Amino acid sequence: MLQVPFIRDNKAAVIAGLAKRHFDAKDLVEQVIVLDDERRALQTKLDNTLAESNAMSKEIGNLYKSGKAAQANQLKEKTSALKETSKAFGDHLNTCLEKLQNLLYQLPNVPHDSVPAGKSEEDNEEIFNEGSIPELYAGAEPHWELAKKYDIIDFELGNKIAGAGFPVYKGKGARLQRALIAYFLDKNIAAGYTEYQLPLLVNEASCYGTGQLPDKEGQMYHDAQDNLYLIPTAEVPGTNIFRDVLLNEAELPVSITGYTPCFRREAGSYGAHVRGLNRLHQFDKVEIIRVEHPDHSYKAFDGMIEHVKGILRELKLPFRILRLCGGDTGFPAAMTYDFEVFSTAQDRWLEISSVSNFETYQANRLKLRFKNSAGKNELAHTLNGSSLALPRVLAGILENYQTEKGIEIPEILVPYTGFSIID
Template sequence: MLQLTVLREQTEHVIAGLNKKNYKNAAEEVAALLELDQHRRQVQSEHDELQSKANSLSKEIGMLMKNGEREKAEAYKAETSELKLKTKALAEQQTALEEEIQQALYKLPNLPHESVPKGRTAEDNEVVLQHGEIPQLHEGAQPHWELIQKYDIIDFELGNKITGAGFPVYKKQGARLQRALINFFLDEAMKAGYEEIQPPILVNEASGFGTGQLPDKEGQMYHATEDNYYLIPTAEVPITNIYRDVIVPTDQLPIKNTGHTPCFRREAGSWGADVRGLNRLHQFDKVEIVYITTPDKSYEALEEMSSYIQGLLQKLELPYRVLRLCGGDMGFTSALTYDMEVYSTAQSRWLEVSSASNFETYQANRLKLRYKTESGKTQLLHTLNGSALALPRIVAAILENNQTPDGINMPKVLHPYLGFDKIS
């Protein structure tokens, strides 16, 4: 959530940033919000003035009574009672205005970092680097949705029977590949200094607001309405909310956590190759990394996370590229995002498998996540997170890129986890 002080003191900067994210009516909404804030401050000033006057009269009443000036004391009592009624009404008005301001702030996205390129769609994203050779497949190579049927390792029809579309059943070597990837990703994260967390996969409304999924992504989250809990879209939500309303001692920074969870997203997909097979699911597994640090070190941390995620892709022997997302393609809460995409040779397209983002103080302001500087001043921390990695498209790329006429070769790094080196 953006800070009101930033809106007041850097209004044109805020409007320019919102415009870079292609946020509609940025100038009008910022102006309306600042007008609300001005009204709130006027109400607060009037409240404080009347409260101070009431307090002064209350002190004088005792002295008047002591001096025998009963009539004047009674007049002061009546005036004090009237002032209390007015201050109560002003306090209620102030509370209502604060809630209105809070809801308006919730609707504003984070401001993009200065390095974020301008643009509206994925075509405007900037390619930072590309790594690895795209494999040449044999004649008759198939996309992963054909391969999984051929080798009977994932069953979409069975998942549809049990739940619905987008909830596949992994079985046989497919289930073992899932487990191998999860364990590999967790082991690598712990080697890199991330502490493993196994969080709940249902979160309350406060957690959803804390990391910015609510109200922005409310329609995309599965909602258990009776208890008002939400199924998580990513482990980022419960792990980051561990630190809600916390002042972190500086000797505990940076905080680096990792966790594996299933993830749930209602997002309705269109028809076609973009959403076939494992390309887009309603439930999928992901290993997440969360990084919390001081503002002066957060962009260094983002580069560290990006390099770490790239290292995983290199170990899996997958060709990939790194994109810096443009303003129009960035997430609501992000200040800067790198997307990692692997090349799916059978589909002849790039598949996003990870996003690493710096949210700066946006989430921390919602979470009230802070630290104390050496001078004793309390300041907001910066939060970051990244997929390390999301499984479905990694599995799709492994299957497609490593297929041969007599089976699918597994990346060498997974052999100790799998117990086999080929799906056949």
């Protein structure tokens, strides 16, 4: 959430920055400033009324001590009126604060200066490309056909049990899935991340804390009876560990990782581009999350990108990195890089990771602060990334490693799977 002083001091820059997202913020920004003016005036009136009431209470005490009970009683009547006035100001102030909060929830993060303007994924910038696209044998197939051929993923059975987008992994398919999870976690732990096992359901405050609400309302699975949400990513429970937390500067950075299933409604997702593992309602993902000092967050951001690069290099998958344009950058992010693996059989790129720096946007919602060297409380920066999302990584392995004899397993995964080929 953007901070009101930042909006007031940088009004034109905020409006121009959000225009990169094709988000017209002018009216909302004006409303925020007007409401904040009202809040300030009410706070001043409330403070003055309370100060007058406190001074009068002291005077009443002195009058009673001096034997001037009649004068004291007259003042008591005035203090009662002041208390009613204070209550009215307080109620009005709380209403004003609630309205202001709701307005701020509607404003996305201001993109970093280096984020290009653009409307959609067509305007994203490729900044890195590595790996050779393999030449497959004649008759190579997309992963949904390979899954059926080798009986490792059953999409129809998942559809029977739950519906489209809930595949069932079987035999070597299930073992390969488990191997990827273990490998990703081991790589993250070796890089200094502490593993957490996190809840799969979160409360409404957690969704507001990381920016899923109100932006993603209707896109998450919601249990109305208990008002709990199935997580769309481990980012939500992982980052909310630090909600309402005050850290010492010496505790930074904090680095955590965790594996969770993830759940997304993905309403309106149809067509050939979402076949098989390309888009699911339930999928597995290993996440990395960092809480950083603002002065160091972009260096940490670069380190996270290099970390994901290292994993893809070990898997020997052709990949590229995109810097997302304003229109394709997520609501709470200041900057995001997407990693994509090339699917040779589908002849297209598949997104397998997003790495984002949220700067203070989530921390302000979460009230996540640290005590700096001057002894003052300061908002931290939060970052997160997929390390990695499994479905499209698995699709990339199945398609790029297929041979006429079967699907070979990347060498780095063989100690985890216990086999070197699916045949």
